[in-house]
Amino acid sequence: MSTRPRLVATNSPPSEPATSEANISAEERMYLEIYDAIMEHRLPAGTKMAEQTLGEIYGLARHHVRKVLGRLAADGLVDLEPNRGAFIASPDAQEAHDMFDLRQTLEQSVVQKLAQQAGPEDFARLRQMIADERNAYMQGNRPLWVRLSADFHIALARLSGNALVVDILRRLVSRTTLLISTADALAGQQPCSFDEHLAVVDALERKDCTRAQQEMARHLDQCACRMLNRPERRFDLRAALGKAEQA
Secondary structure, eight states, rough: OOSSOOOOOEEEEESSSSGGHHHHHHHHHHHHOOOHHHHHSSSSSOEOOOHHHHHHHHTTHHHHHHHHHHHHHTTTTHHHHHHHTTOOOOOOOOHHHHHHHHHHHHHHHHHHHHHHHHHHHHHHHHHHHHHHHHHHHHHHHHHHHHHHHHHHHHHHHHHTOHHHHHHHHHHHHHHHHHTTHHHHHTTTTTTOOHHHHHHHHHHTTTTOOHHHOOOOOOOOOOHTTTTTOOOOOOOHHHTTOOOGGGG
């Protein structure tokens, strides 16, 4: 149960020759590596995703690069701006407020449904996810911790059984993850996400819907408080994607 797309074998469409498989594989690798770099904050909000540079890094023609950037835009992680190009999404304060407001509405509905229908196996899986999240944090593995923290919310949505809610929340969670403050997370001055997640699951397992909704509301408020005002800086795409040796 992860927000990160999984690499799967792709069959070439009948209209395409078999030689296109290499291009599809390269596109998928590019997509997954950029997705990881964004979610792990190696590519921060506002970074320009130059098509030519990306094409050189991955050995892809521009039309393949554009397809990958289009997928990332659909995920809410990249903004495509006419006549300017592609940039890592950098939601402003109003959008951030709107996204968390929408998340509150959707995730309260998810919690209400789970309080009625989630079972012991569901709670066991959720508790394992929280344990993994805690371990990643305690081991200082921030990238994995950020990923698992986001995964938890998508897992809840999937358990609710509403595919449309899953799709919407996946985009919202990915986009709001860009706003998490690195400094606050590492300083440990804010309540840890795994403790907040555990409070939600504890209430759900007791079938205490009201308390579960209260805990989720508090958690999302804390997430909003961890938003980061990012300075304008230039980043080397090759280095961020682990391709510096190709420079």
